[in-house]
Amino acid sequence: MSFAERIAIRSRREIEQMRDVGKMTAEILLEIRNRAEPGITTGDLDRIASKALEKRGLNSPFLGYAPGGVAPYPAVICASVNDEIVHGIPGPRELREGDIISLDFGVEHRGWHGDTAVTIAIGDVDPEAEKLMATTKASMDLGIEQMVPGNRLSDIGHAIEKRALAEGYGVVHQFVGHGIGREMHEPPQVPNYGRPGRGPRLRAGMIFAIEPMVNVGSDKARVLDDDWTAVTVDGSLSAHFEHTVLITDDGPEVLTRIPGSH
Numbered sequence: 001m002s003f004a005e006r007i008a009i010r011s012r013r014e015i016e017q018m019r020d021v022g023k024m025t026a027e028i029l030l031e032i033r034n035r036a037e038p039g040i041t042t043g044d045l046d047r048i049a050s051k052a053l054e055k056r057g058l059n060s061p062f063l064g065y066a067p068g069g070v071a072p073y074p075a076v077i078c079a080s081v082n083d084e085i086v087h088g089i090p091g092p093r094e095l096r097e098g099d100i101i102s103l104d105f106g107v108e109h110r111g112w113h114g115d116t117a118v119t120i121a122i123g124d125v126d127p128e129a130e131k132l133m134a135t136t137k138a139s140m141d142l143g144i145e146q147m148v149p150g151n152r153l154s155d156i157g158h159a160i161e162k163r164a165l166a167e168g169y170g171v172v173h174q175f176v177g178h179g180i181g182r183e184m185h186e187p188p189q190v191p192n193y194g195r196p197g198r199g200p201r202l203r204a205g206m207i208f209a210i211e212p213m214v215n216v217g218s219d220k221a222r223v224l225d226d227d228w229t230a231v232t233v234d235g236s237l238s239a240h241f242e243h244t245v246l247i248t249d250d251g252p253e254v255l256t257r258i259p260g261s262h
């Protein structure tokens with residue numbers, strides 16, 4: 001892990017833009033999650049998101065995204081079901097009672113970005129799935145709580161990991177949180193693990209996407225031949241939560257949280 005890259009400090013004007021895009025990102029994710037029920041396909045959810053973007057004149061930072069020459073991402077949401085960890089490509093798969101699904105959604109507006117994800121149950125799910133989702137959400141919130149000026153970057157990942165490991169779960173290392181602003185993915189990388197007290201000091205005006213991915217079993221991920229879908233190597237369930245969060249002098253401000261969201 002290199003901490004050498006510069007971490008942007010946003011001005012008041014820039015923060016206003018990030019608040020705007022964060023709120024819109026949260027609103028549309030809420031619309032999508034409210035439509036997730038048995039019988040609907042992940043492709044249907046993608047079309048709902050696509051229409052919501054179009055209606056508001058917003059762009060998708062996901063569509064066509066192709067870091068390092070992989071196949072361009074073909075959709076505006078990531079829909080990752082059960083043992084899929086992240087980056088599930090929407091398609092004809094119908095959701096069924098008992099599934100859990102991570103819905104990850106991003107918006108670009110006037111050159112600024114929002115990024116947020118939630119894992120939800122489709123109907124009744126196993127108690128283990130409920131516990132996994134609750135633990136992953138709690139670990140994200142504990143990571144966010146560490147986003148106060150003066151703390152160090154690794155304090156975030158340490159708090160996340162501690163909560164998930166306490167349940168015996170696997171914390172994915174192959175994907176990490178990130179700075180966000182002018183680009184969807186900016187420095188620094190924000191791992192969901194690590195020893196506390198390492199890395200750069202956190203300062204007011206930094207904005208990070210905090211996004212733990214937690215597996216019931218092995219923490220190892222494997223990417224399918226579609227270049228995107230990351231699954232657990234042992235087929236165990238996985239959950240993923242994400243918020244775009246600003247560090248202020250008064251503590252963390254979650255830019256993608258509105259009433260009703262995670």
Ligand code: MF3
Pocket residue numbers: 061062063065073077078087104105106115209211242
């Ligand atoms: N939103 C994802 C993240 O949390 C990135 C998705 S890239 C895409 O970092 F191309 F799959 F959309």
Ligand code: CO
Pocket residue numbers: 104105106115116117242
């Ligand atoms: Co995301």
Ligand code: CO
Pocket residue numbers: 115177178209211242
């Ligand atoms: Co992200």
